[in-house]
Each structure stands twice: as structure tokens, then as C-alpha cells.
Amino acid sequence: MQIPLKELQFYKNFDELARDILDMAKEFMPDRLIYLTTFTDKHQVIIKLSETSREIHIIEGMVIEITETVCNRIDFDNNRPLIFEDMSKETKLDDLRKALIGANINSYLGVPILLSNGKAFGTLCAVHTDANEFSTKSIKMLQNIAKLFAYYLNLERLAYRDSLTGLYNRQFLHKYFEDSPAGGGVLFFLDLDGFKKVNDLYGHDTGDLVLREVALRLDQFVQQHQGFAVRLGGDEFIINMIDLSDKDEISQYAESLLARLSSWDTQLEALQLSVSIGIELYPPHASNLLDTLLKNADNALYRAKANGKNGYQFFS
Template identity: 75%
Template structure:
């Protein structure tokens, strides 16, 4: 599960530490532009630059399709740096040649930033307009700096993530609505139907496996849409769809979730698991009190349960 940019803004001293990381890397490779990036499955975002460089067309906040980035060639699975001392001579970069020329980059070092659980944050990169030698010592130093940064990310992440499922937790949800809910959207309150039977008959270990599988499906869902998933506790989950208030479109997404969370493999099929959903819309540019939204969504969820479960209701 990747760290989203809307999570980073809540991290304590993120900007200050990111600058320190870049300064340390800059001391190691003073003639290069150094930058931090973050990844989603679809995009790479330039998070911070060591300095402005008019000769290299990269800027903070820049978003690039993941397939069009050099960093996508990094072997994240094995946490291996990617080194190109002279990119003009690399035939396997021909599909990126136009983008590299536009950015005016010809020397590249990309260090993967991996969290302790194996998740990818992004990269620490050093680039130059000309072909340049890259020493093993420089690579080792940037790897150490990236590792220090990953330790910080791990510590901050613990505050906003559910330890069992890896989804966001209640603290993140409240923080988001206190500081960031100005675009409007839809809050979906999900509760698993039949989950108590899983714990009663098969034990909490099996129940935890079910919750992790549900979380994985919800995370995959929100990665395809503009939003995030939260585990409130037990078998209760929240999906917040940002800037989406069209009831017809939300209904289609709710139908998809019902289908996705009632279809299981042979091992879990016997549990007859499904989900009920309560949905509340909230407007943009207003003080949306989360307690009230959750109460309304919970009321809608109760009605969905009362109507026979495996369904959804709007408030």
C-alpha cells in the first residue's frame, strides 16, 4: 500500500526532513540535481528538489505517468539502484528518449525508497544534463540516506495506519476532515455481513485473514478512484470518495463494491460473507463535521442492514 501525498501533509516536520535528506545527498554529489519522488501505481510525483535548476525541466509537484519515467525501471523488489552514466548511449531507453531530451537529463542515479513492510514510497534521484561518472561510494551514500528517510516514513506511518490491515485508521480520517475536506465528496460506511460467524466458528486468526483480504480489495478499489480507505475498527470500514457527489456514479461504484465483497474463493465461500453500505454526500467549501457525517452514514447503513443486507442506502 503506497503512501499518498494527502498522507504526507500530516507528517510532522516532513518538509524539514526532506530538505535535510536532499542536503546530505547534495554534499555527496554536489554537481547533481537531487530530488525525492513518490509513487502510485499510475503516477510519479516530484515531491522535493534540492534546488531550482533552469537547465533541467523538473519542478516540485510535477506529475508524470509511471510508464513514462526512468524510475519505473528500478528493481524495487530487490531494492537495487539504477545507474545510467550516459543515457544517450542506452538503447533500452529509446521509448523514453523524447521525455529525457525534454527534461535535459543525460546522467541518472535512482535509489529506491522502500518501507520496512516492503511497500514502495518512491525514489531518491541524482541527475545531470551531461554524461557523468557515478562512483560506487556515491551510490552507497545515497542508499544510506534513502534508508534513513525510510525509517522516518515508517515511524510517521504508524500514527495513521491500521496495524492489521495497513489501511488508514480513525486518526487519519479525523485529521483529514479537520484540515483537508474542502472539495466535497461521498462517505461510504461499510460493515461486513456474516463476519461474526467467521470469528465464532473459525477463530480470530481466520477473521484477521478475512479483514486483510477485504482491506486489499478496498485499497485496489480506491487506487482506481480519487479517494482513500479506512478501517474504523472490527469489521467496519470507510471509503471516502473525494470530489464525487453524483448519486448515479456513486451507485455504480457501490454496486461494484457489493459484488467485489460478496465473491470469494472456495475457502471463504462457505462463510457467505457480504457487505452493507451506508452512503452520505457532503458539499464542498463547508465545515463538514465528521462526527455528523459518520452518524448519518451509520443510519443509512442500519437501513441497508434492515433491508436484507448485501445492499446500500443513501441518507
């Protein structure tokens, strides 16, 4: 799982540290423009620049199709930097030639920033308008700076992620409602039906595998919609979706979740493993209402289980 941009805003001193990272890199490459990027599934986002350049046409917040970026050519699997000392002579960059000319970049060093889970966060890059050589020392130094930044990202990530599943944890959910939404939305409170039997019959290792699989399916669900998934603990999960209030549409999402979590392999199928869902809508500016929302959603979840499980109920 990657780090979404909405998560970065909760990291302590992120802007300050990003600035320090760029200043440190600038000490070793004073004539280069240095910048930090992050990736989404389809885009590269320029997070921070060492300075504003009139010559190089890159700005903070710029969003670029990932297939149209040089950084997409970096070997993240083997954690290797990408170096072009004279891009005008690189025939393998012909498909990016127009974009490079538009940005006025002719030499490039891109270093991968990798998280502890092996996922690519983004890149630390140094560029210039002219063809330029990169010394072995400067390349190594940029790699070391990228490692320091990745170490910080991993520490912050641990504070907001569930260690077993990689989903967000309760702390992130509270932080989100304290700091973020002005708009309304909906909470889905999910609890697995029959999970205790999995642990009793097959052991906790199998139970952990089930929880990871549930987390994967929930993460795939929220990637397709506007929201995020949380593991509260045990076999309890939350999905938060914003700007959603139509009950018919919410019911369709609930049906989709039921379908996603009711199909298992033959071993688990015999246990009739499924999910029950309690649903609570919340109004705009609900920053101080999370405990009440969770209580109401849990109440609706209790009624869903009382009605035969593998279903959903709205709180009312």
C-alpha cells in the first residue's frame, strides 16, 4: 500500500523535514534544482522544490501522468538511481522529448525512495538545464539522503497503520476527524461473521491470513471509491466515505462489500465466513462527533447481526 497524499498532511514536521532534505542535497549539488516527488497509481506529484527556478519549468503541486515522467524509468525493484548526463543524446527518451524540452531539463539524476514494505514512495531528483556530469560521490550522497527521508516516512507510517494488515488504525481515524473533513459522509462498521471459528479450528496464523485478505479486499474497494479503510482491532473494520449521503447509493456499496467478503476457499466456505455492517451517516463539520458516530454504527451493526448476519443496517 502506498502513502496517499491525505496521510502526509498528518505527519509531524513533514514540510520542515522535506525542506531540510532538499537543503542537505543542495549542499552537495548547489547548481542543480532538487525536488521531491511521490506517486499515486497513475500520477507523479511534485511535493517540494529546493527553490523556484525561472529556467526549469517545474512547480510544487504539479501533477504529471506517470507514463510521461522520466522517474517512471527508475529501477525501483533493485533500488537503483537513474542517471542521464545529456538527455539530448538519449534516443530511448524520444517519447518524452517534448515534455523534457517543455520543462527545459537536459541532465537528470533520480533516486528512488522506498518504504519498508517495498513500495515506492517517490523520488529525490536533481536536474539542470545543461548537460552535466554527476560524480560518484554526489550520487551516493543523494542516495543516503533519500534513505534518511524513507526512514522518517516509515516511522510516521507506523504511527497511523495497523501492523498486521497495513490498513489505517484507530489513531488515524481520530486524527482525520480532528483535522480534516468539512463535508459529510458515511461510516461502514464491519465485523466478520464466524471469525472466532477460524481461530478455534485452524489457529491464529490462519486467522491472521484471513484478516490480511479482508484488508486487501477492503483496500481494493476504497481504491475504486472516495474513502479509506481502518482496522479498529480484532475483526472489526471501518470504511469511511466522504461526500456520500444518498441511501440508495450507500446500499449499493454495502451490497458490494457483502459480496466481496462472502466468497472464500473451500476450507473457509464451510465456516460460512461473511460480514455484517452497521451504517451511520454524518453531517458536515463532524470533527467532534467520531465517538458518537462509532457508537451509532456499532448499534446498527449489532442489529445487522441480530437479523441473521451477512447483512447491513442503517442507524436510526
